[in-house]
Amino acid sequence: MSSETADAKPTDLAKVSSGPAVVIHPRWVRVTHWINVIAMFVMITSGWRIYNASPLFSFTFPPEITIGDALDGLAGALLWHFAAMWLLAVNGVIYVALGLLSGRFRRKLLPIRPSEVIRDVRAALTGKLSHHDLSVYNAVQRLLYAGVIVAGVVIVLSGLSIWKPVQFQELAAVFGGYDGARFVHFFAMATIVGFLLIHVTLAILVPKSLRAMILGR
Numbered sequence: 001m002s003s004e005t006a007d008a009k010p011t012d013l014a015k016v017s018s019g020p021a022v023v024i025h026p027r028w029v030r031v032t033h034w035i036n037v038i039a040m041f042v043m044i045t046s047g048w049r050i051y052n053a054s055p056l057f058s059f060t061f062p063p064e065i066t067i068g069d070a071l072d073g074l075a076g077a078l079l080w081h082f083a084a085m086w087l088l089a090v091n092g093v094i095y096v097a098l099g100l101l102s103g104r105f106r107r108k109l110l111p112i113r114p115s116e117v118i119r120d121v122r123a124a125l126t127g128k129l130s131h132h133d134l135s136v137y138n139a140v141q142r143l144l145y146a147g148v149i150v151a152g153v154v155i156v157l158s159g160l161s162i163w164k165p166v167q168f169q170e171l172a173a174v175f176g177g178y179d180g181a182r183f184v185h186f187f188a189m190a191t192i193v194g195f196l197l198i199h200v201t202l203a204i205l206v207p208k209s210l211r212a213m214i215l216g217r
């Protein structure tokens with residue numbers, strides 16, 4: 001069985017053998033991906049408003065790009081953040097568990113070799129990176145996807161440490177205590193937002209990849 005069809009169901013495999021409709025992203029990847037988009041949007045925009053109430057740095061986020069209660073600036077944002085937290089965490093656990101158990105992460109995201117990342121970054125910058133076969137991730141995609149999955153795990157764990165620093169004190173200690181966890185949480189957010197700028201730009205530049213993440217084929 002080839003790597004791109006290993007996640008597919010028998011009905012999908014019939015399509016593979018009879019024509020061009022190769023299954024690239026199985027349904028569980030697509031469902032968890034789009035639920036994650038909604039959860040991340042709410043978490044990031046409400047998180048910016050929470051940050052504004054007690055900034056770590058000398059800047060704040062424009063209120064227009066945040067969500068939450070405009071009156072007291074914090075209560076509504078906290079409610080949004082805690083509501084989407086469950087969606088993000090449960091959906092994330094399902095995605096990571098299935099990714100590990102199905103072997104998808106191993107097949108699609110590994111290995112990540114620095115020499116191949118450098119080669120593919122060069123090819124991308126000179127417009128020579130092929131997007132012909134959507135079922136195989138190039139080295140840059142592997143690095144970005146593996147990186148954002150790790151950032152997702154870190155943002156949830158550091159978030160738990162900030163939310164319940166007493167109950168999760170061993171976890172908080174890993175991040176250097178409550179204050180350390182706040183910085184880690186912020187930088188994980190910045191990593192995810194940086195990833196998103198590249199990721200959404202590439203999805204727009206290669207629309208057939210977007211189609212595959214919606215329809216699976």
Ligand code: HEM
Nearest residue numbers: 029033036037040134141145148192199200203209210213
């Ligand atoms: C509007 C926002 C988004 C769009 C339009 C989008 C689009 C896509 C597309 C088209 C793919 C398949 C790309 C390919 O074949 O290379 C993909 C895969 C992926 N996206 Fe997104 N994405 C969005 C948001 C996000 C967010 C917020 C995250 C995580 C923070 C994320 C993480 C991933 C990951 C990890 C994969 C690889 C999934 C796998 O193969 O298991 N995406 N996305």
